[in-house]
Amino acid sequence: xxxxxxxxxxxxxxxxxxxxxxxxxxxxxxxxxxxxxxxxxxxxxxxxxxxxxxxxxxxxxxxxxxxxxxxxxxxxxxxxxxxxxxxxxxxxxxxxxxxxxxxxxxxxxxxxxxxxxxxxxxxxxxxxxxxxxxxxxxxxxxxxxxxxxxxxxxxxxxxxxxxxxxxxxxxxxxxxxxxxxxxxxxxxxxxxxxxxxxxxxxxxxxxxxxxxxxxxxxxxxxxxxxxxxxxxxxxxxxxxxxxxxxxxxxxxxxxxxxxxxxxxxxxxxxxxxxxxxxxxxxxxxxxxxxxxxx
Amino acid sequence: xxxxxxxxxxxxxxxxxxxxxxxxxxxxxxxxxxxxxxxxxxxxxxxxxxxxxxxxxxxxxxxxxxxxxxxxxxxxxxxxxxxxxxxxxxxxxxxxxxxxxxxxxxxxxxxxxxxxxxxxxxxxxxxxxxxxxxxxxxxxxxxxxxxxxxxxxxxxxxxxxxxxxxxxxxxxxxxxxxxxxxxxxxxxxxxxxxxxxxxxxxxxxxxxxxxxxxxxxxxxxxxxxxxxxxxxxxxxxxxxxxxxxxxxxxxxxxxxxxxxxxxxxxxxxxxxxxxxxxxxxxxxxxxxxxxxxxxxxxxxxxxxxxxxxxxxxxxxxxxxxxxxxxxxxx
Numbered sequence: 322x323x324x325x326x327x328x329x330x331x332x333x334x335x336x337x338x339x340x341x342x343x344x345x346x347x348x349x350x351x352x353x354x355x356x357x358x359x360x361x362x363x364x365x366x367x368x369x370x371x372x373x374x375x376x377x378x379x380x381x382x383x384x385x386x387x388x389x390x391x392x393x394x395x396x397x398x399x400x401x402x403x404x405x406x407x408x409x410x411x412x413x414x415x416x417x418x419x420x421x422x423x424x425x426x427x428x429x430x431x432x433x434x435x436x437x438x439x440x441x442x443x444x445x446x447x448x449x450x451x452x453x454x455x456x457x458x459x460x461x462x463x464x465x466x467x468x469x470x471x472x473x474x475x476x477x478x479x480x481x482x483x484x485x486x487x488x489x490x491x492x493x494x495x496x497x498x499x500x501x502x503x504x505x506x507x508x509x510x511x512x513x514x515x516x517x518x519x520x521x522x523x524x525x526x527x528x529x530x531x532x533x534x535x536x537x538x539x540x541x542x543x544x545x546x547x548x549x550x551x552x553x554x555x556x557x558x559x560x561x562x563x564x565x566x567x568x569x570x571x572x573x574x575x576x577x578x579x580x581x582x583x584x585x586x587x588x589x590x591x592x593x594x595x596x597x598x599x600x601x602x603x604x605x606x607x608x609x610x611x612x613x614x615x
Numbered sequence: 616x617x618x619x620x621x622x623x624x625x626x627x628x629x630x631x632x633x634x635x636x637x638x639x640x641x642x643x644x645x646x647x648x649x650x651x652x653x654x655x656x657x658x659x660x661x662x663x664x665x666x667x668x669x670x671x672x673x674x675x676x677x678x679x680x681x682x683x684x685x686x687x688x689x690x691x692x693x694x695x696x697x698x699x700x701x702x703x704x705x706x707x708x709x710x711x712x713x714x715x716x717x718x719x720x721x722x723x724x725x726x727x728x729x730x731x732x733x734x735x736x737x738x739x740x741x742x743x744x745x746x747x748x749x750x751x752x753x754x755x756x757x758x759x760x761x762x763x764x765x766x767x768x769x770x771x772x773x774x775x776x777x778x779x780x781x782x783x784x785x786x787x788x789x790x791x792x793x794x795x796x797x798x799x800x801x802x803x804x805x806x807x808x809x810x811x812x813x814x815x816x817x818x819x820x821x822x823x824x825x826x827x828x829x830x831x832x833x834x835x836x837x838x839x840x841x842x843x844x845x846x847x848x849x850x851x852x853x854x855x856x857x858x859x860x861x862x863x864x865x866x867x868x869x870x871x872x873x874x875x876x877x878x879x880x881x882x883x884x885x886x887x888x889x890x891x892x893x894x895x896x897x898x899x900x901x902x903x904x905x906x907x908x909x910x911x912x913x914x915x916x917x918x919x920x921x922x923x924x925x926x927x928x929x930x931x932x933x934x935x936x937x938x939x940x941x942x943x944x945x
Contacts, residue, residue: 434655456675461674602750
């Protein structure tokens with residue numbers, strides 16, 4: 322608790338800090354210590370997997386926590402030269418791209434309707450979308466399986482992508498509609514005076530202005546789709562249709578004796594997410610914060 | 616793209632709309648010929664509405680319908696058994712345990728991860744070398760596919776594996792356990808892995824909330840002679856509360872449906888010691904090809920989330936959202 326009491330307030334140099342001289346000597350070291358611990362706890366497990374991917378199975382068995390001796394790249398090269406990894410990656414990319422595109426196009430169209438038009442039932446439609454927040458994809462996965470079976474969409478990548486887009490709509494509406502409504506109405510009048518039609522105004526003025534919100538919405542849809550597990554697990558049956566998370570676990574169960582191979586595969590499966598999404602951090606956080614606020 | 620505009624994407628307009636909703640409408644809306652407006656509205660709204668109703672709302676109705684049947688997943692739906700799927704579920708100790716485990720993980724997520732995330736966010740909410748980098752690092756686990764995280768931790772935690780070796784090298788060999796095979800420990804292990812994956816998200820979300828608190832408020836309190844603790848307790852934490860409530864909502868809804876990490880670490884075992892509602896549904900419904908039963912579990916899970924969300928909206932989020940969701944469902 323002592324740490325918390327020390328946290329608020331301006332930096333050193335103010336009169337405030339002079340009144341609490343102890344702070345300067347306790348807070349910064351505590352902050353750095355915590356920073357190092359947080360860094361270590363996050364990075365060490367990741368590093369372990371990446372590094373162990375460079376070891377041989379015999380090496381891992383003889384000392385589970387050691388450095389590679391010798392370093393071998395064979396685990397990685399055999400994964401990178403085998404078809405399944407690229408198939409999984411391609412499926413994940415296909416599904417996430419389709420889900421994101423659907424979410425963006427249909428979501429922004431509906432958000433335009435619910436923000437730029439006055440009509441009876443507008444708030445009702447908005448609330449219908451918002452209510453979807455109560456109902457996450459993890460809960461809907463099995464019911465979706467039943468529906469997709471009826472539609473003949475089982476074992477089909479689109480059978481995963483389309484529902485994912487549907488479940489991304491509530492968040493999309495909650496972020497997009499307020500954003501579009503907050504754009505000053507004068508812009509619309511000016512565009513009309515300049516002779517722009519309604520759809521031209523939407524496409525050339527409104528949506529470009531909404532770009533930050535659209536990026537947030539698109540990234541959230543993409544990341545959610547990329548990380549989804551239960552729905553692809555239920556829907557996809559042929560291993561050449563599997564997504565990367567699905568394929569990783571399948572690889573682990575298939576080659577359970579080949580620890581080094583599993584490490585390398587897991588590391589490769591993490592790479593795309595780490596490489597891309599970490600830089601999307603601010604959008605993801607902004608979107609999550611906006612989710613329940615709207 | 617600066618940070619502030621990105622935050623504005625999520626937060627600013629929401630606030631703007633709340634004020635707009637209170638006063639007279641800002642935009643008069645397009646008033647064209649009626650037929651034309653109707654056509655445009657239909658073109659814009661119908662696709663999203665069809666997608667949403669068809670793939671979000673209809674499936675749960677189908678599941679509710681199937682839950683009254685005994686059905687193996689193939690053939691006609693003709694074995695009506697009323698509420699027997701439900702009564703069977705609630706008489707199965709494994710399902711009762713699954714509910715208990717789900718609730719325990721949910722409560723632990725809020726009670727342990729919450730204060731932890733708030734404390735760390737408060738301590739990191741100051742200028743220090745490498746803060747931006749650390750924030751990115753801490754956030755990283757959140758963007759990893761949970762299934763892949765699960766595989767990673769199952770490797771780390773296997774008997775005699777990396778975790779055990781690290782403990783031994785620190786002279787803590789006595790603490791070594793069968794992390795995923797001991798029925799008394801496994802749920803705790805699962806919780807630690809969940810914390811590893813999701814704590815960073817809470818920290819970064821709360822840091823964003825902390826940075827939205829106007830500095831003037833703290834400075835004014837300090838000039839008035841408030842101690843650091845008083846500033847934190849009376850200014851910072853109350854102003855952070857809306858962010859904490861949002862974090863709580865996301866965390867609880869996520870925990871109630873938790874599947875992937877648990878499934879990959881333990882498949883709900885050993886002896887159902889770590890099973891959740893979702894893993895029970897998969898194990899007893901899908902893998903046993905009893906889709907009527909699986910539907911019943913899905914409906915129960917839906918009810919859990921629904922009831923929780925209603926209560927949370929009504930009692931916790933009310934001040935933040937003006938009932939955006941409560942309005943939807945009554």
